[in-house]
Amino acid sequence: MAMPLKAARLCRLAGRSVTALSASHNVSLPERRCYVSTSTGNNIQFRLNELTAHSSLDLFKKDTGIIYRMLGLDPSRVPDNPERFQDWAVVFGDEKVSSGRHYFEVTVKKSQEFRVGVAEAQMSREDCVGTNSSSWVFGYAQRKWFAMTNNKVVPVTLVGKPDRIGILLDYEAGVLGLVDVKQPTVIHTIRAQFKAPLCPAFGLWDGELLTHSGLEEPEGLK
DSSP states (O other): OOOOHHHHHHOOOSSSOHHHHHTOOOOOOOSOOOSSEEEOSSSOOOOBOGGGOOTTEEEETTTTEEEEOSSOOOGGGSOOOTTSOSSSOEEEBSEEEOSSEEEEEEEEESOSSEEEEEEETTOOTTSOTTSSTTEEEEEEETTEEEEEETTEEEEEOOSSOOSEEEEEEETTTTEEEEEETTTTEEEEEEEOOOOSOEEEEEEESSSEEEEEOSOOOOTTOO
16 A cells, blocks of 8 residues: 555655555564563663664764764675664664653754654564554654654644754553653653553654663653
8 A cells, every 4th residue: 555645755765765665565573682671660771772773874972872874884784684774764772661651862963854752672674663553753854843653644733843852651651752851841642552662763864863861750741
C-alpha cells in the first residue's frame, strides 16, 4: 500500500526513495541480540548505540551526540550487523526501558529535520522511526512540529523551534510527552500501550543532536 502523501513528505529516506519504501516489507530480526542493558527504575541514563547508527551519522561527545553527514560513510565500510539501520538516518540509545517513568532532554543544533522519541528495541531496521506501530516520536520538519506513530502524523502546536526539548516516558501509563523545558510543561502527549522493552530513538537529516540523560524529572509534570 502506498504511503499517505503527507506522511511521505515527512519521511525523508537516506539512500532509498519513498516509492521504494512503500513497497518494502518488514523483516523480523534475529533473536540473538544483547547489545543493550535493561532499566526497570527511573532516571534513564544512556549513550547512543553505535551498532545501530546509520552510516550517515557520526557519534561524538562520548557517544551522547550525533552529527548528520550528507555523504556519510560508504555503507560497505561500516561493520554489518542486524542492529544497524541501513537505509534510514536513525540511531537508538543503548538502554532499554521495560517499566517506570523516565525523562531525558535533547539539544538541537542547526537542524531543520529531526525526530526524537522511543521505539521497541526489536523494531525492524527496514523502517524509520514513526512509520510503524513499534515507534513513537516527535518530529520537526518544514518548520512545523508533529507527533508520529504508525505513519499517522498529528500536528503539534508549538511556537518556534527551541534549542532544547524534553521527552517524558511513563511506561505503565502508556504516555510519551514532549516537554517545554523552560516552563516546564508537557506540550503534547502520545498515548499507547507499551508491551515490549523500549529504547530512546533519534532520526536526524541535518545538523546535530546532543542527548542529556540521567536527569531528574522537572517538578510539576503530569
